Amino acid sequence: MNLAKHWAATLDDYVIDLGWSSDGSLLATASAAGPVSLFAADDGAKTATLPGHDDGTNCLTWHPSQPLLATGGQDGKVKFWDAPSAQHTASAELGGAWVEHLAWRSAGSTAQPSQSLLAAAAGRNLAVFNPDGSTRHAFPPAPKTISALAWQPAGGALAAAYFGGVCLWDADDFVVQKEFAYANGIHALVWSPDNRWLVSGNQDPSVHLWLPEQNDEFHMSGYESKVKELSFDRDSHWLATGGGRDACLWDCTGKGPEGREPTMLPHEAKVCAVAFQHTHGLLATASQDGTLHLWSPERKQPLRATVKMPAPATKLAWSPDDRLLAVGSEKGIVYVLKCEG
């Protein structure tokens, strides 16, 4: 197996976020300074440069089925962009604080465009917006600044984390379904694709796993540093995490990871990004020394490929068909790698 450079592009600043459009034809990249660029997946041609946000862009996310991009920035705004025309279609405000987290509700089983909702968090404020930028619902402020958002894959609930816990909001009537207390900072949230597990990566440093349906929870500690990187594989079998010099794989089948030894995937520097493929089994992990490894967790010799980059990765994103891996870097270079063999 080989990871070959497909194309690369240079942004004006640190690559703070990137993501593939739902059809895989475009890669959107946001620089920390503000501009958002769109590139054609095939050849890396820049199709548009969007102004992004005045004081810097923080995050971006594509609509799950349409060429509609949402971005959040330090101007306290959520902006909506039509990719084909490169037009700014709408803006929404969230109370002035930085917009740091965005998440589209995936189509799930109820694949109606009208069901599409964008959740956005800025400071303690949380709201959901319609694709036209109108506010569907503004939630009561969280007790502390919201630090992560994740829609349940089936679309029934939105999880919002803050220092002190996670709140599960019902996606239809926007009432609280459940609240999980957690007495420390939470950096990341992820759901398993089968909706069974909700996992947080924590400051303390640890990962915490909830089984919302069973009102059960597990705590996995022993990490070297705070856990900001989480990814589940397509089968909800493996949970990959950062939090140290090794990427860590927890077996989440059956009763879950408690009592099981995690599989350690070694790096020579602190792991800074992990990403499983959407429908295939490869895991990409990146570390602060610029190394990128590709793994097959099921194999006895799991390491499949290694690439060394001149700057550490900031974000990893597999294209919808899993053929391309987009890598953002601290020095502003975007690499698109092709997975061959």
Next chain:
Amino acid sequence: MSNDTPIPVTVLTGFLGAGKTTLLNRILSEQHGKKLAVIENEFGEVGVDNQLVIQSDEEIFEMNNGCICCSVRGDLIRILGRLMKRKDKLDGILIETTGLADPGPVAQTFFTDDEMRTRFRLDSIVTLVDAKHVVQHIDSSPEVKKQIGFADVIILNKTDLVTPAELSALESRVHKMNGAAKLHRTQNAAIDLQHVLNVGGFNLSRATELDPEFLAPDYPFEWAGAYLLPAGAHDLVIGHCDHGHEGHDHAHDHEGHTHHHHGNENELDIVIMPVKSLDEKDLAAAREAAVLVFADWENRVKPGESVTPGGTLHRLLLDHGHGHYPLTIAQPGHYLVFEGCGEEPLHIQVAGENVRPSWQEDYEHHHSHDDEVSSVGISTPGDLDGKRLNDWIGNLLKTKGGDIYRMKGVLAVKGSPNRLVFQGVHMLFDAKFDKPWGASPRTNTLVFIGKNLDRTALNEGFKACLA
């Protein structure tokens, strides 16, 4: 790796109106060639173009059930995390806190985790003090005391609004609270920025740059006087004399504040030592000898019972603050009288006449008032036992970490040719071996700043760590 050297961070604290914004604007305009980010808490008037100004709402994260030592500023973690995400690194970060902010969580934020420790370097906490108005709230405001206690640099601003006497009184009070901070006097916050930026207040290797005066040794007595006495039976008199003699009344400059007598007001500790001459060398030797005697068991003396010169600690039992004690002198000569904590005047009468002391000295008395912020400096030559030191510091921080705001020091650990430098905020503690001692004498220098500090216990605890 793209971010090797940590970004220096300066924290500006001080009450509203103390001049933080003035100083901030001064820094930004004088440092305009540098890329600085300002994190502001109050809706500021920072108005310098092309600088990154970020508003922030104070958000305290209590990491461990409300333990103040484990509280950090969540908003700063988040903002600093975002400020790291740049292709070109910032030259520095300035954090302006609200007038009422507790500097503890701000400082502790920089110890939160490895990422914070490696990406940022807390350079110093700079506290601005409004020289005119601070006196109105220094007693009632724990915030003011904390801001002074946590500071590496204290700027007494608006000095044009107070008299020189008021200013020096304030300066000496502030210095007593925080003996380790560098003090500056300014008008309109006009200060050479080298005193504010990159001062290395949290720099371990600069931790010893402490005021030598502040590190004066701690004596168990408050006053000593020398008397030239003939042989014979004299009288040691405590309390005001009945007859109108002008006597030595060494009230130790007690005016202006209430002196808290620690212990029984009807007890006074006295040591009388012969001294060869009034040469500084002989006085110093006698003083050192008296320190040892003060550490000895006391000999309780009722009024009317006699006291003798020599290595005995006399605890005079007073009657309503008064007492007469026969003092027999066999050899005529100079005698030093060392007195513990006393309120009443002390006289030596020869044939009924008060003898004037031919030399006298006051020693700083260090009983801090409850809740008062103070500093305890320790300076002792010798090598420390590493394990005992570790146990002592560990236990001290566990039990007193909440009251200890800052500590800094340079220590000589037995078996190591290098200086051990350390500094801490509350319970958080950083220590590392620095450059070798080389030819310089191996001596231990450390300072604690905080409230309710027990000077004696800290001194004794530390000295017990000597190998």
